[in-house]
Every structure is written in C-alpha cells, then in structure tokens.
Amino acid sequence: MKIAVCGMGVAGSYLMARLKENHEVVGFERMTEENHDSICAWGSSKSKMQELCKKADIDFEKYIIHDGKNLHIEINDEHKFDIKLKGLCTYDKIRIIRDMIKGCKVHYGVTPKLSDLERDFDLIVDATGFYRMYLPKPSNDFYLPTYQYKIEYENKVPMDDFYVKPFRGITGYFWYFPLSKNLAHIGAGDYRKNHVKETDEFLKKHGGKITKTVGRPIRLATPDRCEPFYHGKVVGVGESIGTVYPLLGEGIIPSMICADIFIKNIGNNEKYRKEVLTYFAIYSKVLKFVLSKMKGEFSFVKQFVDLMSIFRYMKKNEDRFGMEIHMRDLVKVAKA
Ligand SMILES: Cc1cc2nc3c(=O)[nH]c(=O)nc-3n(C[C@H](O)[C@H](O)[C@H](O)COP(=O)(O)OP(=O)(O)OC[C@H]3O[C@@H](n4cnc5c(N)ncnc54)[C@H](O)[C@@H]3O)c2cc1C
Numbered sequence: 001m002k003i004a005v006c007g008m009g010v011a012g013s014y015l016m017a018r019l020k021e022n023h024e025v026v027g028f029e030r031m032t033e034e035n036h037d038s039i040c041a042w043g044s045s046k047s048k049m050q051e052l053c054k055k056a057d058i059d060f061e062k063y064i065i066h067d068g069k070n071l072h073i074e075i076n077d078e079h080k081f082d083i084k085l086k087g088l089c090t091y092d093k094i095r096i097i098r099d100m101i102k103g104c105k106v107h108y109g110v111t112p113k114l115s116d117l118e119r120d121f122d123l124i125v126d127a128t129g130f131y132r133m134y135l136p137k138p139s140n141d142f143y144l145p146t147y148q149y150k151i152e153y154e155n156k157v158p159m160d161d162f163y164v165k166p167f168r169g170i171t172g173y174f175w176y177f178p179l180s181k182n183l184a185h186i187g188a189g190d191y192r193k194n195h196v197k198e199t200d201e202f203l204k205k206h207g208g209k210i211t212k213t214v215g216r217p218i219r220l221a222t223p224d225r226c227e228p229f230y231h232g233k234v235v236g237v238g239e240s241i242g243t244v245y246p247l248l249g250e251g252i253i254p255s256m257i258c259a260d261i262f263i264k265n266i267g268n269n270e271k272y273r274k275e276v277l278t279y280f281a282i283y284s285k286v287l288k289f290v291l292s293k294m295k296g297e298f299s300f301v302k303q304f305v306d307l308m309s310i311f312r313y314m315k316k317n318e319d320r321f322g323m324e325i326h327m328r329d330l331v332k333v334a335k336a
Pocket of ligand 1: 009028038040042112130146216252
C-alpha cells in the first residue's frame with residue numbers, strides 16, 4: 001500500500017521503521033528537520049522498550065541516558081518515600097526517532113492538506129499526537145497543560161535520580177528526570193494550572209541554566225473517549241487516539257503498542273478499533289480514578305474495587321512500568 005504517516009513522533013517513526021519493508025511509506029512532519037525534537041521528558045522502561053525496538057531493528061540499550069535506581073516521591077514535607085526501580089530510565093528519544101526514519105522519505109516543515117493526501121495515498125495515518133490533525137474531534141476529550149525545561153547544571157545536580165512531586169488531589173505532578181551527568185528535564189502538568197509556577201519554583205530553588213523550554217497539552221482521555229479512530233482513509237495511532245497511561249502521563253510505550261496493534265490489523269480498521277479498545281480498557285478505570293481525585297470525589301469505599309484492579313494490573317506489569325509496585329504506595333498516592 002501507499003501509506004502517508006503524518007507526525008514523526010514516537011508512534012509515526014516506529015510505524016515508518018516497521019512498515020517500510022512491505023509498503024511504500026512517506027512521512028510528514030510539521031517541524032523543520034533542524035528543529036525536529038520530541039516534547040517529552042524521555043522517561044521509559046527498559047525491558048518493554050527493548051522488546052518493541054527490536055522489532056524495528058533498533059538496539060534500545062544504545063540510547064539509554066540514565067538508568068534509574070530509585071524514584072523519589074515527595075507528597076509533602078512529612079511524606080516522602082522511594083519506589084525501587086526495575087528498569088525506568090531516560091533515553092535519547094529524538095535520536096531513536098531519527099534512526100527509525102533513516103533512509104525513509106520524510107517531508108519536514110509541512111502540514112499537508114487532507115484532500116492532497118487522499119488523492120495520493122491509499123492509507124493516511126494520523127500520528128500527530130495531541131493535535132489529531134486529520135481525524136474528527138475526540139468524542140469526549142480530556143487533557144492537561146504541561147511545561148518543561150531542559151536544564152544544564154554547572155556543578156552538582158539537585159537530585160541523584162528520578163524525582164516526582166504529585167500535587168494535592170493528584171491534579172498533576174512535578175517531575176525531575178535525570179539526563180546525562182549535568183542535564184535534566186524538569187517540568188509539570190496540572191489540571192489546576194500550577195504547572196509553570198511549580199516548575200519555576202524548583203528552578204529558583206535549585207538553579208541551573210535553561211537550555212530549552214517546551215510545553216503542550218497531554219491527552220489523558222483514554223481510547224474509549226477518543227472515537228472515531230478512523231474516518232475515510234485516515235486511521236489514528238498513538239496519542240491522537242488517547243494512548244497515554246493517565247496516572248503517570250506516560251505515552252511512549254502505549255503509543256508504540258498501539259502502532260503494533262495497527263500493524264497487526266492493517267487494512268482492517270474495525271478489527272484494529274476493537275483490539276485497541278480491549279487492550280486499553282484498563283486505562284479507562286485508571287482515568288476514572290484520576291478524575292475522581294482531581295475533582296475531590298474519590299472514595300476508598302466506593303472505588304476500592306477499581307483501585308484493586310489498577311494495583312493488580314500494575315503489579316503484574318512491574319517490568320513494563322519499570323518499577324516495583326506496592327499497594328501501600330498506591331494508597332499513599334490515593335490519599336495525597
Ligand atoms: C511535557 C511532556 C513530557 C512527557 N514525558 C513523558 C515521559 O517521560 N515518558 C512517557 O512515556 N511519556 C511522556 N509524555 C507523553 C508522550 O510524550 C506522548 O504521549 C507520546 O510521545 C505520544 O506519541 P505520538 O507519536 O502519538 O505523538 P507525539 O510524540 O506528540 O508526536 C506527534 C508528532 O506529530 C507532529 N505533528 C503535529 N501536528 C502535525 C501536523 N499537523 N502535521 C505533521 N506533523 C504534525 C509533531 O510535531 C510530533 O512530531 C510526555 C508528554 C509531555 C507533553
């Protein structure tokens with residue numbers, strides 16, 4: 001088939017690498033080639049990334065920047081604890097994206113018109129992430145604003161490992177993700193819109209030189225709230241159809257899994273739709289929990305069953321999440 005892949009983020013670039021053998025694929029990216037970057041904290045977990053990248057002939061190990069040992073959580077001054085990590089790392093996300101599309105035809109600095117794409121291609125993939133440029137609006141969208149700096153530290157870095165500070169009522173969180181020895185991503189996303197203030201407060205307290213400032217909304221609406229997944233010749237893959245784990249705002253692995261499901265069902269949109277809805281069904285429960293916390297409506301008694309199924313899912317997938325999962329930690333977060 002002649003396939004247009006719009007958006008060279010994690011989902012689009014992974015699709016290019018996986019589809020180029022058997023199809024004629026052409027990529028389109030809104031950013032110019034020189035400015036092409038990935039607005040993300042670049043955190044993911046090793047074992048699942050290794051498995052997914054291997055299918056695209058990419059050795060994930062070569063891209064790891066920081067291999068985490070502990071995730072420091074600070075709920076407030078009195079409540080701080082560590083989660084032991086099992087593979088959570090930061091990696092050079094833009095370098096992998098570039099390597100995945102190496103040798104492919106990609107047009108940079110363009111947003112092609114849908115009518116032109118429809119004329120020239122058999123299939124159009126909307127991998128434009130939050131912007132969802134080529135599909136109708138999601139049926140029941142929900143997203144948070146985010147803000148992030150890349151910081152260069154002159155001497156000592158303020159944190160030795162991953163650090164997260166959830167905001168009251170888990171309306172969002174602040175993150176510090178280590179990159180190389182003297183670099184880190186610091187940023188936040190917040191329903192109550194304190195994300196810029198919290199990021200600036202950390203910067204003021206710990207110093208460092210801003211080398212990059214980015215921000216964009218992150219879609220937390222899960223796939224069941226992002227229909228339609230396909231329309232005419234267009235099919236959505238990745239964050240465009242809501243593949244972000246809502247408790248963590250983690251979208252890299254879910255978007256690649258979504259691309260995997262797409263490849264498996266290419267040409268059969270309804271089968272793809274059903275498989276996405278089934279695979280990501282648990283995400284809807286997670287979003288329900290997150291929304292009830294954000295709105296101050298969470299009840300341990302009423303939502304105990306949901307909380308248990310979230311715990312069981314994460315416990316079973318510790319390697320996939322890259323961290324040890326304990327009920328006591330989930331309860332601490334639920335109480336935050
Ligand atoms: C600040 C921030 C930090 C994050 N940190 C993490 C993290 O540490 N770990 C994690 O797992 N997830 C993280 N996420 C979420 C994760 O980055 C996304 O969910 C994931 O990258 C989605 O992949 P995607 O390919 O679907 O979309 P994107 O990565 O958003 O890629 C979409 C691409 O499409 C391009 N594009 C947009 N519009 C058009 C258009 N009209 N025409 C052509 N191209 C277009 C964009 O420029 C971009 O290159 C973070 C998100 C944000 C906002």
